[in-house]
Amino acid sequence: MKIVITDGATLSGGGVSLERFSRYGEVCAYDLTAPKQLAERLADAEVLLCNKTPVPAEIFDKCPKLRYIGECATGYNNIDIAAAKAHGVTVCNAGVYSTNAVAQHTFALILHHYSCVAAYDAAVRDGVWKRAKTFSVMPYPMEELSGKILAVVGLGSIGRKVAAIGAAFGMHVIAATRTTPRDCPYDLVSVDEAFARADVLTLHTPLTEQTAHMVNRRRLETMKPTALLVNTARGGLINEDDLAWALQNGMIAGAALDVLTEEPMGDTPLYGLENCTITPHVAWTPLETRQRLLSIVEDNLRLYLAGTPQNVIC
Structure with missing residues (x-):
């Protein structure tokens, strides 16, 4: 089974590793993925793990092997959920990690x-x-x-x-x-x-x-x-x-x-x-929080493969 991580740079580092996913299949991890690169990188993948990578409707037509998307976040507005559901792709998010x-x-x-x-x-x-x-x-x-x-x-x-x-x-x-x-x-x-x-x-x-x-x-x-x-x-x-x-x-x-x-x-x-204070989307980034996030993402994948998925969006 091929697992593609499309935006690993937003998840790894600072005490957090993506190595845990290698026990479930062949992992191809990319730091970032541009929209024009997504279809090629997912062409023969069954599993996509992503954080903020946009996954539009056309990707599901171009990547027929794709069966599961693990959203490495609580929000999943980056994924076309209706298209995923229409193509029988299971999407699970990370729930209450943050x-x-x-x-x-x-x-x-x-x-x-x-x-x-x-x-x-x-x-x-x-x-x-x-x-x-x-x-x-x-x-x-x-x-x-x-x-x-x-x-x-x-x-x-x-x-x-x-x-x-x-x-x-x-x-x-x-x-x-x-x-x-x-x-x-x-x-x-x-x-x-x-x-x-x-x-x-x-x-x-x-x-x-x-x-x-x-x-x-x-x-x-x-x-x-x-x-x-x-x-x-x-x-x-x-x-x-x-x-x-x-x-x-x-x-x-x-x-x-x-x-x-x-x-x-x-x-x-x-x-x-x-009178406007701005921080660069860091509320979710404490070490313990990111460790918890990847643990939930791994559990989601493991339970999906076992036939008992959790945190299912569609």
Whole structure:
């Protein structure tokens, strides 16, 4: 059996190895795969393991031996699922591997905004504290999280973890979710109400036709001018032109993003805005998180080969 890994550079290194997959067949691992290279590399492969490689509908016609795709991520919008299903190709994703890490990074971004750690560290390094006449120097206003309204949009495993952390900080948590959870301890609201009421609004939904550009000018205009928008989910949830307009015109106080519509970063209007913090899609990258990811991907493949697949998308 031939196993092709199309974007190994996004998965391996830093204490993580792809060698584990060699026990299941012949492995051909590529650092990255351009769209025009995909069909040739998958021509005689039965298994594809990918992270962000786009897998469009035509690939399934060109690669008739392909029987299984292991998505090395939670989101699977890079794969044409309808085409995979039509061709009898099983697709499994990695489920909840990144819950703790993404929730942690979400609050790192929130705390960065309200506690001003980076600004104060830079000030101390510039000698501000050495030159001070008082024991405390406070040019950057800080705020408590306690009492603020945390609006969580999407109440899957990551959203629930973020909500729990927010509650532990003393925040008042409200949630907007497509499905109504049982015994939810938080106030359930519509997406529009979440935007309007939030002091901090954080996105934890998949990118679908229904959620694309859910952050847009209409909703941004309803937000508090003191609000913070956080996105550690998918860049396509945000209309970046509309968000840049809102940030430049004081419609909201700030944004903190780990994802963008185009990755690596392209020509986004958000680049360089003082009230927009951007990290390069790193919420999922702690060592323990990536080790867990590959363990789940391996288990998915092993159970598929055993005839009992798990985490099945189609």
